[in-house]
Amino acid sequence: xxxxxxxxxxxxxxxxxxxxxxxxxxxxxxxxxxxxxxxxxxxxxxxxxxxxxxxxxxxxxxxxxxxxxxxxxxxxxxxxxxxxxxxxxxxxxxxxxxxxxxxxxxxxxxxxxxxxxxxxxxxxxxxxxxxxxxxxxxxxxxxxxxxxxxx
Amino acid sequence: xxxxxxxxxxxxxxxxxxxxxxxxxxxxxxxxxxxxxxxxxxxxxxxxxxxxxxxxxxxxxxxxxxxxxxxxxxxxxxxxxxxxxxxxxxxxxxxxxxxxxxxxxxxxxxxxxxxxxxxxxxxxxxxxxxxxxxxxxxx
Numbered sequence: 001x002x003x004x005x006x007x008x009x010x011x012x013x014x015x016x017x018x019x020x021x022x023x024x025x026x027x028x029x030x031x032x033x034x035x036x037x038x039x040x041x042x043x044x045x046x047x048x049x050x051x052x053x054x055x056x057x058x059x060x061x062x063x064x065x066x067x068x069x070x071x072x073x074x075x076x077x078x079x080x081x082x083x084x085x086x087x088x089x090x091x092x093x094x095x096x097x098x099x100x101x102x103x104x105x106x107x108x109x110x111x112x113x114x115x116x117x118x119x120x121x122x123x124x125x126x127x128x129x130x131x132x133x134x135x136x137x138x139x140x141x142x143x144x145x146x147x148x149x150x151x
Numbered sequence: 152x153x154x155x156x157x158x159x160x161x162x163x164x165x166x167x168x169x170x171x172x173x174x175x176x177x178x179x180x181x182x183x184x185x186x187x188x189x190x191x192x193x194x195x196x197x198x199x200x201x202x203x204x205x206x207x208x209x210x211x212x213x214x215x216x217x218x219x220x221x222x223x224x225x226x227x228x229x230x231x232x233x234x235x236x237x238x239x240x241x242x243x244x245x246x247x248x249x250x251x252x253x254x255x256x257x258x259x260x261x262x263x264x265x266x267x268x269x270x271x272x273x274x275x276x277x278x279x280x281x282x283x284x285x286x287x288x289x290x
Contacts, residue, residue: 009199070214071199073192078185079262079274082255083281089288111287118280121273129269 006127010075013068017081018088020065026092027058076127083122090115165240173237177250180233182257184226186265191219193266248289252282 006014031054038045049055072081090112096102104112195201195213202210214220237246259278263270270278 070188070192073189074195074198077262077268078189078266079259079268079270079278081189082185082258083274083277086255086281086285089285093288107287107290111284111289114280114284115288116284118277118284121280122277125271125273126269129267131267 006076010072010127013071014076014081014084016068017065017072018085019091020061020068021085022088022092024058024061024065027054027061029058031055031058077129080122080125080127083118086115087119090119170241170245173233173240174246174249174253176233177230177237177246178253178257180226181230181250181254182261184223184228184230185254185258186261187219187223187226189223189262189266191217191223194219244290248286251289252286255282255285 031049031052034054035045035049035052038049050059069081069085072085093104093108093112097104192198192214195217198210198213201213205212234246234250237250255278259270259274262268
């Protein structure tokens with residue numbers, strides 16, 4: 001197996017996946033919490049909610065998350081992307097601690113340590129499984145510039 | 152995904168098998184969705200390369216013309232609605248961490264079987280560590 005190291009741009013995309021999902025969720029949660037309770041009798045109020053600042057920001061972040069997640073999956077394994085981007089939970093917990101001065105329980109510190117260890121494990125390995133070429137022609141061809149770059 | 156619901160008291164006793172089935176439904180549908188989406192993106196190819204050749208529109212077109220991508224998104228939507236259904240019966244503090252962390256392990260199994268990804272000891276260890284870690288963080 002060829003060891004795949006990622007380019008700085010690819011690390012940036014993984015970072016975006018990690019941070020935009022929890023941040024987007026937090027924005028949605030904050031926006032929805034400040035809304036009056038929404039009932040099925042008035043579904044139009046749900047449409048109006050989309051245009052409030054926090055929810056609009058949350059949706060924008062989640063669209064950004066999905067675009068960068070799909071990009072990451074196009075050049076890295078699912079079993080690499082999912083654990084690696086779980087680091088976002090750690091970033092958010094630490095931001096909440098140092099920026100918003102929230103207290104982190106012992107249980108959560110243990111979680112931070114375990115996620116960090118897991119991400120460290122997976123990040124040291126290859127990011128993409130090399131499958132044998134499906135036919136001789138593709139095996140013989142010159143590697144694309146991008147393929148050389150990611151190896 | 153964080154969902155804010157009005158504080159409605161949940162029924163005190165729920166059949167544990169029913170709870171497990173609801174969480175299993177979330178985990179199975181989201182794993183199916185993730186694996187199909189990953190397979191679709193692998194068949195489309197490196198999006199950065201596509202974008203370099205045919206621009207952002209070309210990359211978006213490449214994704215939106217893949218039927219497998221839409222099947223994946225369909226299962227991700229199904230996962231979202233089964234999460235909403237589970238939240239209607241169970242507490243977020245149980246459903247959120249349980250589904251987020253279990254999905255990491257089921258994805259490792261599914262990635263190995265269906266995507267033929269090389270899930271070596273390093274990746275197993277990482278999936279299990281992150282699984283427990285996310286559970287502790289989200290709980």
